[in-house]
Amino acid sequence: MRRRIARSERMYVSEIRTQALQICVVRGGVDAQLLDEAFTAVLTEAPGPRSRLEKDGDEYYLTLLESNELPRLHVRPNEPGARLEEYNKPLYFGGPLARAVLLTGSDEDVVMFGVDHAICDGRSATEFCRRIWQRYIDIQSGNYSPGEQQQPQQQWPAPLDDLLPARSEAELDAYLRARLERAEGAPVASLPFRAAGSVPAVPAESLMTSRRLRLTEGETISLMAFARGAKVSVNGLVAAALLAAVRAGLPEGLDDHRLSSFCTVDLRDQVAPDLSHAAMVPMVSWYRDLLEVPDAVDLVELGKRFTTGLRAGVERGEAAMEMQALDLLLPHAQLWPTSLVLTNIGRIEGPPSPKGLEIVDMTKFPLSSRWDPERGAGPLLASPTTIYGRFSIEMPYSTQCFTTEQMDSIHDHVRDSLLACADRAPV
Template structure:
């Protein structure tokens, strides 16, 4: 395959929100691979990753700052990114997810954490661990997972001798989401922004306190960590059944359980009853023409809601409100408006406030591997490079993905903001709510 230097293009506003060091984040996919002695063939995986880099101009690009609020994608000045192979171990995954992508460098990193026979590969389990990190300016959860799947498809084809080199890669980066949306009149967008303001201005909203702020860090623990709740196959199936019986989606129940967990930690203050919920919503299937999941571009809009969560909130009723409000916003076309009105929305920080940010990636099959290898677990979450404990309080982030019939909820967070006790209490509460519904 011939690799052509990407054509530079400016970042759109919705892409630029991920660029500053203060907010810059990356989407990370983690795969646990178990199998026969020898594990993953690193030469084949390196070749599969090189194929992915060749197919996507975004992965051969870097970001250059051209002005105070101007950035552009430019060709990489150094060599193309290659697969990195490192020893695994109990702390290997934590070290990897705490390693930022280099400023001005490649927008992707692929790492294979080797597990020796009988030892962990990086995620605390036997086997190898593959970690794919992609800059959020060029991806979202759906396209990061699609990239991971395509990489493993190439690996399987290389292993069984059926691999066919793709056609020569192009040089144009995909157009941003805002360029793919049908425009709205400016007066329509202004009315939308005004309605968003009326929803939050003057509202006292509850947030989890940053209980770790001001504490002296002990030891060499990671700055960024990921807590996790994972249901069994049986619990997940019962939860799906409970959602159907209650006339609500699983997403609605999960968001309700998360809101209830936050409310429980805030105590009984009346001012903390109202919580802000933000949900990224993938627009790929709603575009005309639809956008394939393998196109590396952030294609999610954001739905903001404010909900009253009393002490004795019923998760089914609360979940219905979550889903009904989201469905109404989609029918009104508000998800497109949120992206197109970004210049106005971003001028008012109060419009971006949320007590909870929930990314739901749905149910995803794992990539198929050659005989003798199996991906036994797959995770996906976003992590930033910086934290702001000085803010005193902030949102809880959650990423939801069902793999092998097991619903999992990831809680990426800064240990400078949230304490282990806060995350443990949140996980225990969410698990209790969801398993209670599934009983």
Template structure:
């Protein structure tokens, strides 16, 4: 789907322009073992960027929203970077390396270990032009192209540029169903009123707040990680089916309860916790938007729940999961996600519209890359990151990025070390794991095979 324009630039819509200030990015990584033809991988990356003008662009001033996507010159366009080094250090470096405004909106890096058999491929994409589904599809498309090339494909085909796509994809805001402006204005008014009526509590940082006498220590992004086994994932899915909720509902409840233990309250008064869930728009457009189209196609849903100071005496965890699941489902059925995208440009004026205690994403079950026989993936990760963190704020939402690669549910908890320490987030992760496994305590082992491919909401 494109707007039919093959010009050198395309204006960002107001919703897309919001991401420019956030400076968020998707960091996909794939640990590999075996033989890699770096020339073929470079050609594969070039071929995929040739197919997407957004991957060959930069953010520049201009347009009604204040920003445009402008094509890079041939010399400026991103190329595969290769080097040798420690893979753990390489991952940390790439997770923390930004994509500055004005530069390329994607970066691909291959780092090989000293022995040459172990590798790390990292793909970083600016959130202005991607979401979780399209970034995963982009990653897998690069490896599809690589597999074809090493199997006898034409490595020189990319250099001709004859098949290069120059038509920009349309912003998702232009693909939404019609909505009356008065209805949208009323929806915004109601959302602002609800946000003001129920003030959401945030998780305090465990790292001391910086002062004039003691400035913040230089921090960096890390990610604590929770990975369930195939059997544990199958049991969790079985529990969700029997309870009539989604796995996303179970994970959201587990994360909310972990946050509830860390949000201070006054006396015996319950605390109001907010759970923000991204909502995939691709499958809800008519016609559906393929995951291969490189645009941000996501809205959000924010709901609040009350948690008592003693979470052990609080509502049953499964009841909380059902509440979170049902509210999200009802909001989607009502079409709230359409209005949420329409009011997104108002967030800078009304930041409480997305102020939440936790942010719980959901990519569902997705396939890993398909590789040639002499190469295998030993791990795949998707971690969101951004450029700006604010230790001086003293508290913030906790992010949980949920995705099941090859049938194993994983939850990533990215954090900035000048805000949340590694030990704090490690304990948070462990509480979420305990909460998830508690759901499956009475579940019987799954007898059917766990699916290892396909995408969709879990």
């Protein structure tokens, strides 16, 4: 039994693969056997995490794994560098598309769940994590028995392509022309890859990491209050702070360059409002915008401009058209230079804490299997979210491309910008 990878999903099975990573910090001592049973139980609830990717001719397919091939919980001590090593363990083509890791510590444990983006989006990956913790609670309390579970689900959810409204070739051609016209004008600038070629070769296990910015609960409350008072969305304000940091990190001589942003757009509610958030299938597109970002930009005004453009593009149906016209768009290199990739996660509910445990922190972000240092420049990736009452931004990056100093500078610039806004919150 197998399911063909749809056109909009082909980007997830290319040479560069990505996975949605969920990381929970837990106090109280996680029971590895319970967590493994919970992970195994959730695998039965959807065929995607029990699948592998296969190529047959020019097509790609999802095919169910044999029972002895299913992923199991991997347990190891949370020794120095363990978390970074786990960041850099890919989900190999032909192998399981989900993984679970428990890093055991003396005071806190770290639990990591990774899911290939070929079978999930941010929303379903978050729900995947939540369900595992719920099954842990169910098994712990005696309310779940593996012997009484239903037969594993065999039916994959319909792909996004099947749910989008039909478009004529003339409509797709018109959209392509509009995108090309919008791309005309000043070139787009991206952050330079200062690490590329400047240091010895980076070991393969240390290519990917993430720079995290995290506010306190009080700072988060003040930032939200400022955004409400300034009548700007938090997402727009954060995007503006990130774009301003990119501008500050550019080399001299690029003042006439614009910045571009790719902001993810969740199409689940638009095209399939009855589709459960737990349905393991990618339902995300993006909206690309081009923005003038001077050195002394007003973050509120830029944030409003960002949000207005995003909302207008979504209302015009551009996020859906982006998927349907993808084959036409890809050959045009001028449509893809990027300064910022923003995964619009927003505020999410953290998973429930089992009895005797406390999940004190959670973070999530997409992780790419490969970057291209030879390009010389590239986008800043940012995943902002608010969870357990605290706002944070994860900025995953390749150490072959960006230096620690670059990412520290971006972090400090964005943090200073957001705290300056929080300090101006109405009392």
